[in-house]
Amino acid sequence: MAKLKIAGTWSGVLEVELESWTVPMLREEVAKRSNMLPETINLICAGKVLKDDHGGGCDSKLSQLGVKNNSKVLATRISVDEGKSLMAEEERSRRVARIKAAATALVNRHADGSLPVEDFNLELEDQNGEKVRFGSETDRRFELSFERAMMMGLMLHANAKSLIKRQMYKDALEVLTMGEFVDNVPLLQIDMVWCYFMLRDISWLSEAGIRLRKAREGIERAHGKDSSRVRLLQAGRHPELALHLRMELLEAVAAYHSGQFDKARNALTSAQAKFFQLQVPDESLSLVMSMGFKEQDAKRALRICSQDVGSAIDFLVEEKAKRAKEREDNEQRRKEIMEQKRYGLTPLKKAVDIEKIKELVSIGFEKELVAEALRRNENDSQKALDDLTNPESNSAIQLYIESRKRKRCRQAADAKIEQLVAMGFERPRVIEACRAGGDDIHQIMLQLLGEPGSNPTAAANNNASTSISMPNNGEPSSSINNENVEGDPDSSFEETSATEDVNGRDVEMEDELANDLTGDVFADYDIEVTKEGEAISEYLSLLDSVAGIAIEKARN
16 A cells, blocks of 8 residues: 655545556545545646546546655646536547557457458548549559548548537647648638637637738638639539638628728628528528428538529439439448348458459359459459369369358357257257257247247256357257368357457447548538628627727827
């Protein structure tokens, strides 16, 4: 036991286990002795505030935080509101750490060709929905690091935009800061300044001006002068109008608080003109909705198409067709992933390349033989072809595939028997019924229930733990499989996925990040401009007040 000398709200010596006690435990103990609530206690040791762990996992032990035997700890009192604020800040830090860890884990699994644990995978696409591919050898050398950076940035930015929609601006700012150097910088800069504005944080004023200059320069490079490049790519449509409105509003706010009132009025006037352009007439909205489209989609289309009803309907039809094609492609990819999982992992834990399977199958080889040859040879098509054309290697692969099929049959039979035994049926009767009843577990269960003397509840207490299964010849055999084929794809994939599920996968946060990635190329420009309209009116009124004061002073 170590001794800590406590001073402040309570003075005395506490005996603690430095290797097992955490900051919350120490805070609670000090609060108890001080007759105070734990959230009102602040602990300081060696000039540092002792905070709860921010890593999203278990709290750090006192010994890990540098607390030693005979250390002096100052306990100070903070107000309840301050305590709640501190706890909220710590919770936000935990959440941000979880977001970063989950994004890193997803990128690591999806950017290097590994077989995803999920039934989806993340891919980079261009504005036409086509997968980004790299041609030259030089490109391929940098492909992995580039993909990782882009995936990380896009994931973090998408999550931040989701947080902005939920008005969690401080959380969004922290996430945007993490993604600042790897995502679409101009859009990210605007989102960051928007968070400053919604938090009404004037302290960020000088930084906001710098960020907005970078944003404008980047957007002009990407969109062309007067958005000419966007107009060409989008067939005359105006998807960027709301984004420019927000940028000009923020420029006006920064100029106003810097005393540049003429610049602020010019920017507000331009932003207000765009705001009026984005107002959707009720008649146009009603016409588009009468074609069967939802209100939100109809508004978006009319804004992008400058309120032209015909163009808006054409746009919605195109988008509907794109979404249908995307769903079809996603379903195809999901099936491919499930197929890859059947083939297993290569020795370096990579998925078997489906495209290379198709290439070799087109030559005339069986699909399963091709997949196993590629798996063994790390997706090297030439080496796989050598194995397939070598009679000895080809025969070894066929024998291995048959062995693997038998193993899977035994595993499936074992699982069926264990499921029925878990329901309370006697194991010997279950084995007999499975042998006679085929593969349909429901038919086997009905057969067991129909037999006289069937008492699942009583039988549950009499079942042995040994699992017995039936290979193809119908004879019972032990479920323990002594076949140990090096590089077994079944065992390698199951072991990998199980390890990732158990050891540190934050499934909840990973799902949240994945769901934020819509694949919608117009998502960055799809801004509901109600708040912008209110802000424009507010700052125009402020400018009018300033002008009125200036006139009054001039008269005097």
